[in-house]
């Protein structure tokens with residue numbers, strides 16, 4: 001613009017610059033890998049270049065049939081699902097929570113990269129179809145108001161809305177609400193995690209879930225205590241089934257459930 005408008009840009013030029021900036025923020029991520037920034041030839045459903053997509057640790061090996069976490073042996077169920085009441089019907093995740101999947105989850109959650117949600121939701125929608133889930137409505141694991149205020153958004157809600165849109169399922173907003181601010185789950189073992197979430201949520205609109213097959217959505221499942229608690233109250237409200245879909249789940253490890261070996265992902269389905 002220099003030389004062209006020596007006394008500063010005209011109003012029309014200013015508008016043009018502003019529009020270009022807006023267009024860039026809106027569309028630039030369609031043309032670049034959301035993790036490494038490499039240019040993409042075309043828009044990708046995952047938002048990832050071939051290299052980053054290949055590095056995404058997909059959760060398609062031996063898993064617990066109930067909670068969907070990776071198992072260290074060839075058992076059908078993890079110890080937690082064998083020994084504890086698990087109220088959800090089934091839980092599955094796209095990725096194992098490690099490497100590139102952690103970068104995506106943390107980017108969405110702590111890096112304010114809200115646009116990650118759409119790409120993560122695309123992969124979760126594919127998983128939903130692969131797993132032949134059959135639900136009629138979507139609910140996101142809620143955050144407490146306090147935590148939501150602090151972050152400005154609930155990452156699970158962003159993902160869940162996108163999934164409901166692409167699968168054309170009802171989105172049930174604020175039907176499950178968090179009524180108690182529990183302690184950070186990451187610091188607790190499985191048993192205390194179960195106790196910690198007990199009574200922390202309630203179904204605010206029982207009619208909305210009665211007789212329905214619910215898809216419960218979150219970013220990460222760790223022990224599954226939160227998923228189980230919410231599924232329990234949904235069944236009490238006469239939901240027909242509760243299938244859980246998360247972007248990632250941690251590997252089943254006795255150690256990770258008994259001591260604080262987790263990163264700071266306090267809002268996940270721990």
Ligand SMILES: [Zn+2]
Nearest residue numbers: 033036049052
């Ligand atoms: Zn990349």
Ligand SMILES: [Zn+2]
Nearest residue numbers: 064067078081
């Ligand atoms: Zn399990």
